[in-house]
Amino acid sequence: MTRFEPKPDWLRVRAPGGETHQKLKTTLRTLDLHTVCEEARCPNVGECWREGTATIMLLGDTCTRGCRFCAVTTGNPRGAVDVREPEHTARAIARLELQYVVLTMVDRDDLLDGGASHVGKTIQRLHELRPDILIEALVGDFQGHMAYVDVLVDAGPDVFAHNIEVVRRITRTVRDARCSYDQSLAVLRRAKDRAPQRITKSSIMVGIGETDEEVFETLADLRQAGVDIVTLGQYLRPTPKHHDVMRFVPPAQFDRYAEEARRLGFLYAASGPLVRSSYKAAEVFVRSVLKPGDGAGAEQLLAERLEKARSRAAEAQGVVSVASIAAHEASSILEVAAAQAGLLPADRLVRRGD
Numbered sequence: 001m002t003r004f005e006p007k008p009d010w011l012r013v014r015a016p017g018g019e020t021h022q023k024l025k026t027t028l029r030t031l032d033l034h035t036v037c038e039e040a041r042c043p044n045v046g047e048c049w050r051e052g053t054a055t056i057m058l059l060g061d062t063c064t065r066g067c068r069f070c071a072v073t074t075g076n077p078r079g080a081v082d083v084r085e086p087e088h089t090a091r092a093i094a095r096l097e098l099q100y101v102v103l104t105m106v107d108r109d110d111l112l113d114g115g116a117s118h119v120g121k122t123i124q125r126l127h128e129l130r131p132d133i134l135i136e137a138l139v140g141d142f143q144g145h146m147a148y149v150d151v152l153v154d155a156g157p158d159v160f161a162h163n164i165e166v167v168r169r170i171t172r173t174v175r176d177a178r179c180s181y182d183q184s185l186a187v188l189r190r191a192k193d194r195a196p197q198r199i200t201k202s203s204i205m206v207g208i209g210e211t212d213e214e215v216f217e218t219l220a221d222l223r224q225a226g227v228d229i230v231t232l233g234q235y236l237r238p239t240p241k242h243h244d245v246m247r248f249v250p251p252a253q254f255d256r257y258a259e260e261a262r263r264l265g266f267l268y269a270a271s272g273p274l275v276r277s278s279y280k281a282a283e284v285f286v287r288s289v290l291k292p293g294d295g296a297g298a299e300q301l302l303a304e305r306l307e308k309a310r311s312r313a314a315e316a317q318g319v320v321s322v323a324s325i326a327a328h329e330a331s332s333i334l335e336v337a338a339a340q341a342g343l344l345p346a347d348r349l350v351r352r353g354d
Contacts, residue, residue, distance in 0.1 A: 055102040055138070056089060058122060059115045063106035065176035069165070069208060071238035072106060079110050081118060090125035093133075100287050101126070103157075104138040109178065113151065114142035120155030127156060134158045134290055136201070138277060144183045146190045153194045158290050159229075160191040161201040163277050164222060167214035174208060174243055185225045192226030199267070199286060201229040203277035208235040209246045212253065216260050223264040229286070230266050232257045233275035249273065 059081065066074040082088075093101055103122060108115040116139075123135055137157035142148040153160055164184045166174050171181040184202075192200050202222050206215055215232070222230055232254060237245050254271040261269035268285045 055104050056093065058085060058089065058103060058105045058119055059108050060106060064109040065107045065178060067165070067175045067179070068243040069174055069205065069235060069238075071242070077108065077110055081111065081115075086118060086121035086125055089122050090129050093126055094129040098133060100134045100136070100283050102136045102138055102161075102283075105140060107140040107176075107178075109143060113148045114140060114145070116142055116148040116151040120151050123152075123155040123157050134287055136161055136283075136286070138162070138201075141179065141183050141187050143178065144180070144186060146186075149187055149190045150194055153191050153198065157198070159199045159201055159286055160188075160195070161203075161277065162187050162191070163203040164188075164218060165203070166205055166208060167210040167218045168221075169214060170209045185221055188222070188227050189225040199228045199290065200226060201231070201277075202227045203231045203233070205235040206232060206249050206257075207245055207247050208243055212256075215257060219257070219261055219264055219266075223261075223266060228267040230261055230269050231275050231277055232261075232269070232271040233277075234273040 060077060061073055062075040062077050063070070063072045064074070064076060089103075103119065103126075105115055105119050111118075119137060119139060123137060126133065126135060135157045136159035137152060137155075138161040139152055141162065142152075162184060164181065165171070165179075168181045171179065188200055188202060191198065204215060204218055204222075219230065234249055235243075235245060237243065251273060254273060254275075258269045258271035261271070
């Protein structure tokens, strides 16, 4: 595939614009909030922002890792943390008319806990200000330190997300050397073990050198790690210095990925060329299932919600990719934990050394 080969028609997107898009952009700038939508040059930024949704990025806009697919700035913040950010971000998001928010983060290997307590404080404060809002935490691997994974899980996000990104064989050539396929699986497994009632989520990029068989193997590995929701999307090269696009996967193959995910027992699979880890069809499903304060055991209510989720997700995604859920599994999902974490003090946040 040549560098300048045109994208297929199914990867064409409408340019960002519209009143809602501009209003949200102005609000985010005024509140000094970073979004991964902009930093990672997501192709869905126009679509999502027109609908008033965005993914907020915490701990600044500089990542300590340098994955070959990612457009986020790489560098060494040397322990710099805005201690006001959890309060500021929570108050800012509380002002936005959202019912579902994704909080993500840059990797911060320069911090002792990888930023876990910082993100945890943001989640807890947002729950205090907006008990009605559903929060997805899309986080790093904290270098495999499970105590820091526990801090994040115990902060109480409704969805714990960590991306496996690519298949095992190409992890070392595509992701930063500090990342690991098995480490990512371990983080996801720990999150599910720590809070079995919590929804866990991960994402796979395709078109970056994998085979379809390897995608199926990765789906199986994620399911064995207890992951409930998976998203699969086409890798798009953000700049010429990033990894080449090795193939454009056709929509029909994405349908086969979703079919395999359903067979493996995922609660939901959003699979399509423009799907990203924070994707509205998956959000619609989660929002339709998780309703704070509903309690467990309402099987009839749950069944009705799942039917609505199937319909609304089909409208958002173009195809229905919802796995059937047994009543005992679904009722456990509705029991959202409210555990509060014991977080690290500020003077222990900075990693000493270079």
